[in-house]
Structure formats: structure tokens, C-alpha cells
Amino acid sequence: MYDPLVDAPPGPHDAPEPSYWQQHTQADFPECVDAPEQVEFAVVGAGYTGLNAARVLAENGHSVAVFEANQLAWGCSSRNAGFVMKSTGRLGLSAWAERLGTDIAQGIAAEHQKALQLVEDNVQACPQQCQRQNGGYLKIAHRASAVAPLKQQYEQLKQFDQPVEWLTQEQLTDIIDSPQAHAALRFTDCFALNPMLLAAATARRAAAAGAQLVEHCPVTQAVSLGSKGVYLQTAKGAVRARKLLVCSNGYTSGQLLPELASRSLPVLSSIITTPPLSKEQIESIKLSPQYAVMDTRILKYYFRLLPDNRLLFGGRGAIQGKSAANPVYAKRLLQALHQTFPQLRNVNKWEHFWSGWVSVSLDDYPRVGKVKDNIYASMGYCGAGVSFTALAGQRLAEAAMEQPLPELPYYQSQLKPFPLPRFRRLGQWLYYHYGRLRD
Ligand SMILES: Cc1cc2nc3c(=O)[nH]c(=O)nc-3n(C[C@H](O)[C@H](O)[C@H](O)COP(=O)(O)OP(=O)(O)OC[C@H]3O[C@@H](n4cnc5c(N)ncnc54)[C@H](O)[C@@H]3O)c2cc1C
Numbered sequence: 001m002y003d004p005l006v007d008a009p010p011g012p013h014d015a016p017e018p019s020y021w022q023q024h025t026q027a028d029f030p031e032c033v034d035a036p037e038q039v040e041f042a043v044v045g046a047g048y049t050g051l052n053a054a055r056v057l058a059e060n061g062h063s064v065a066v067f068e069a070n071q072l073a074w075g076c077s078s079r080n081a082g083f084v085m086k087s088t089g090r091l092g093l094s095a096w097a098e099r100l101g102t103d104i105a106q107g108i109a110a111e112h113q114k115a116l117q118l119v120e121d122n123v124q125a126c127p128q129q130c131q132r133q134n135g136g137y138l139k140i141a142h143r144a145s146a147v148a149p150l151k152q153q154y155e156q157l158k159q160f161d162q163p164v165e166w167l168t169q170e171q172l173t174d175i176i177d178s179p180q181a182h183a184a185l186r187f188t189d190c191f192a193l194n195p196m197l198l199a200a201a202t203a204r205r206a207a208a209a210g211a212q213l214v215e216h217c218p219v220t221q222a223v224s225l226g227s228k229g230v231y232l233q234t235a236k237g238a239v240r241a242r243k244l245l246v247c248s249n250g251y252t253s254g255q256l257l258p259e260l261a262s263r264s265l266p267v268l269s270s271i272i273t274t275p276p277l278s279k280e281q282i283e284s285i286k287l288s289p290q291y292a293v294m295d296t297r298i299l300k301y302y303f304r305l306l307p308d309n310r311l312l313f314g315g316r317g318a319i320q321g322k323s324a325a326n327p328v329y330a331k332r333l334l335q336a337l338h339q340t341f342p343q344l345r346n347v348n349k350w351e352h353f354w355s356g357w358v359s360v361s362l363d364d365y366p367r368v369g370k371v372k373d374n375i376y377a378s379m380g381y382c383g384a385g386v387s388f389t390a391l392a393g394q395r396l397a398e399a400a401m402e403q404p405l406p407e408l409p410y411y412q413s414q415l416k417p418f419p420l421p422r423f424r425r426l427g428q429w430l431y432y433h434y435g436r437l438r439d
Contacts (some may be wrong), residue, residue, distance in 0.1 A: 003321025009253040011069030011218035019354040024351035027200035030207035035236040042241035047077035050247030052393025058209035069218035073199035082290040088388035094156040116391035126201035130193035135290025137190035141182040142295040172309035192292040244376035262421035270317030272350035276309040284343035298435035358383040
């Protein structure tokens with residue numbers, strides 16, 4: 001698999017990932033166009049971030065072209081688990097309050113709420129409502145000692161007026177039967193959907209607003225020319241633009257822009273799906289498709305029952321792209337699934353196994369804004385971007401249009417460079433060992 005820390009930008013004809021969504025979704029993506037030679041705003045990457053940014057720019061009357069290395073939404077935006085959560089990065093509201101005070105935490109909560117509203121607009125643009133499932137997002141205490149900190153998080157979220165519910169182990173037994181479910185925090189306004197349908201709806205809105213969508217067209221070089229804008233080398237020729245928005249996120253090749261090269265750690269998240277479960281198997285685990293579930297581990301597992309009764313189960317994957325498709329990682333997920341649901345021990349194969357690159361930032365939260373003259377970027381969502389990208393795209397477009405952004409940490413500084421960036425993966429490997437011991 002393409003590896004951002006090793007390879008030149010992906011494309012132009014990398015195969016789509018063999019995901020469940022890829023194989024089971026009839027998604028209606030809009031027609032793409034030829035690459036223009038000149039455009040006001042050029043966007044790199046047609047995932048949710050790039051497509052939302054392009055739509056906002058087009059709606060504001062600007063000419064904008066999105067250059068996607070492969071087919072539209074080839075990256076995370078067509079292969080995630082479809083959890084629409086009200087968060088991004090890895091810091092909760094109480095962590096923000098401790099770091100920077102309650103006002104900042106409230107401001108961040110308001111941004112997350114806005115992101116949820118914006119993603120809702122994209123969902124509404126899909127005739128199938130992106131196959132949404134409305135039961136909420138459950139964060140489950142995977143062991144008894146995780147209950148107290150989770151309860152504390154619940155109390156703190158209540159103070160921020162978040163719509164959350166506390167489920168005791170007894171209440172939880174009606175929703176999920178697992179030895180690794182000791183209590184849960186339920187985010188009632190979060191939901192789950194089909195990410196591929198969301199990508200297609202977002203792309204259609206961008207195209208309808210006038211954005212030019214160009215696929216199979218990797219940008220291989222990007223140079224700021226000061227007052228003369230930016231020069232892009234693409235697989236389909238040179239392009240001149242006034243400004244460039246880098247929305248390639250976890251897929252950003254270290255070779256694209258030196259300014260971004262050491263500021264993100266691309267991390268693989270992997271998913272398996274089981275064959276469709278029988279009625280008896282589903283009754284034995286009690287899970288219904290309306291819930292999106294994640295646990296409290298350091299190295300988290302997440303799962304949901306899909307509308308066609310397959311269980312989707314995800315977690316961390318390989319460290320290097322060349323190992324991403326190694327079945328050993330699918331087997332590990334299957335083992336974790338068995339630990340979560342011993343009732344499913346007789347499910348001993350997976351039907352789909354796939355992975356994607358998420359961008360992890362050094363200090364656990366994303367940045368959206370200017371990188372250097374004429375160049376803007378949004379990345380570092382740490383694996384939580386399905387809802388946030390709707391807002392990040394908008395904020396990035398606003399920054400590129402030189403409109404002021406809210407005075408919040410996401411928008412006020414650049415991603416921090418990793419110290420000793422060549423050893424990022426060694427650090428990741430050590431962290432995985434630490435996480436495994438702690439969990
Ligand atoms: C397995 C998995 C499960 C996940 N589950 C969830 C979840 O349930 N909920 C959640 O909130 N988040 C989840 N995420 C994260 C979420 O999917 C991402 O945060 C989000 O999709 C990021 O969107 P994006 O547009 O920023 O980036 P992407 O969708 O990754 O798009 C980047 C695009 O840039 C293109 N590109 C790269 N380089 C170039 C170049 N040089 N020229 C042109 N194009 C280029 C790539 O081809 C790619 O299509 C998951 C991620 C993975 C991998």
C-alpha cells in the first residue's frame with residue numbers, strides 16, 4: 001500500500017481499497033472534468049475536507065479546482081467506519097478546559113456542534129440519507145477500572161451542556177452483551193452512516209456549486225511564487241493558481257511540501273467485517289445497528305453492526321504501508337472481536353479487510369490555516385474527521401479567502417514538527433507496546 005513517509009504522492013491509478021463500502025455501495029459521484037491550466041484556488045485531495053472547502057469557495061463566487069490523485073474520495077473518506085462524532089483530535093473538552101480555560105473549551109464545543117450541523121447538510125443531500133443509523137455513539141468502559149474515569153468524563157460533559165447519557169452496566173446489558181462492557185457514556189446526537197455515500201453527496205454539492213473536480217491527477221510538486229501565486233506540477237500538466245489548499249491529510253506524501261513533511265504521523269487504522277451474522281448470533285450479542293461503539297483502551301477498538309448484519313470491527317493496523325494488507329492484522333482484529341464477544345468465537349473468518357492513513361499530530365489536535373505564502377492546509381484530525389471535515393473545509397476556505405477564523409487553538413498556529421522525525425515510527429512502535437501493556 002502507498003506509504004506517505006516513503007513514497008512520492010499516490011496515483012494516478014492506484015486501486016481502490018477492497019473495503020466493505022467499496023464493494024457494497026452504489027455511490028453516485030459527479031462527473032469529473034479535465035485539469036484546468038489556471039484556476040484561482042487549487043485544492044489537493046478530494047476527500048471530505050477538500051470537497052467541503054471547494055464547495056465553500058465556489059459558493060463564494062471563486063473558481064476552484066480539486067485535484068485528486070486517484071478516484072474521488074479514494075483516501076479515508078471512502079473507507080472509514082462512518083462514526084459521526086462530535087469531536088476531533090484526542091483531547092476532550094475537559095482537557096481543553098484544563099489547558100486553556102472554560103471559554104476556549106466552550107468555543108471548541110461550539111465548533112464541534114457546528115461541524116455536526118454541516119455534516120448533516122451533506123447527509124440531507126443524499127437521497128438515502130447516507131444510510132444513517134441514529135442510536136448515538138457509545139463509549140464503553142472495557143474494564144471495571146475504566147468506569148470511574150469515564151463517569152468523570154460524563155459529569156464534565158454535562159457541565160458543558162453536552163447531550164450525553166450515562167448507562168450503568170445493568171442498563172447496558174440491554175444494548176450490548178460483552179464481558180468488556182462495564183458501563184457506557186452515550187452521545188445521543190451522534191450517529192453512524194455509510195461514508196462512501198457521504199463522500200458522493202459532498203462531491204455532488206461541490207460540483208453543483210461550480211467546483212471543477214479532477215481525478216487521477218496527483219499533484220507532484222507545489223511551489224509558492226510569492227505575489228505570483230502558486231505553481232503546481234500535476235500528472236496532467238502544469239497548473240497556475242492564486243492559492244493552494246492542501247487537503248491530502250494522512251495521505252500527504254513527505255515529498256509534496258517540506259513545510260508539512262515532519263508535522264504529522266500517518267497512522268494506519270484497519271477494519272474487518274464478518275460475514276452476515278445469523279439472528280441467533282445477533283441476539284447473543286444484543287447489539288443493534290443503531291449504535292456506533294468505541295472502547296476506552298489506549299489502543300482503541302471500534303465496532304458497529306451494519307444494516308446487513310455484518311459486524312464491522314476496527315482498530316490499529318500495521319505501522320508501515322508495505323505491511324498494511326498482511327492478514328496478521330486482520331487476525332488480530334478478529335481475536336479482539338472474540339474477546340469483546342466470546343459468543344462469536346465460531347465466527348472464524350472475515351469477509352473484508354482494509355486500512356487507511358489517518359494523520360496524527362504531535363499534540364493531539366488538528367490545525368487548519370495558513371502554512372506559508374499562498375498555501376493553506378488542514379490536517380491532524382487523529383482519526384476523528386467524519387464530522388469535523390465539514391467544518392475544517394469551510395474554515396480552510398475562509399482562511400484562504402482571508403476571512404478571520406475563530407480565536408481557537410485549531411486555527412491559531414501550525415502543526416508542531418515531530419522531534420527527530422525520522423524516528424517517528426520507532427516512537428509509534430514503542431507507544432503500541434506501552435498501549436498493549438496498559439490495556
Ligand atoms: C479505517 C478508518 C476508519 C475511520 N473511522 C472514522 C470514524 O468512524 N469516524 C471519524 O470521525 N473518522 C474516522 N476516520 C478518519 C476519517 O475518515 C478522516 O479523518 C477523514 O475522512 C479525513 O478526510 P480528508 O478529506 O481530510 O482526507 P482523505 O479522505 O484521506 O483524503 C485525502 C485525499 O488526498 C488525496 N491525495 C493525497 N496526495 C495527493 C496529491 N499529491 N495530489 C492529489 N491528491 C492527493 C488522496 O488520494 C485522498 O483521496 C477513519 C479513518 C480510517 C482510515
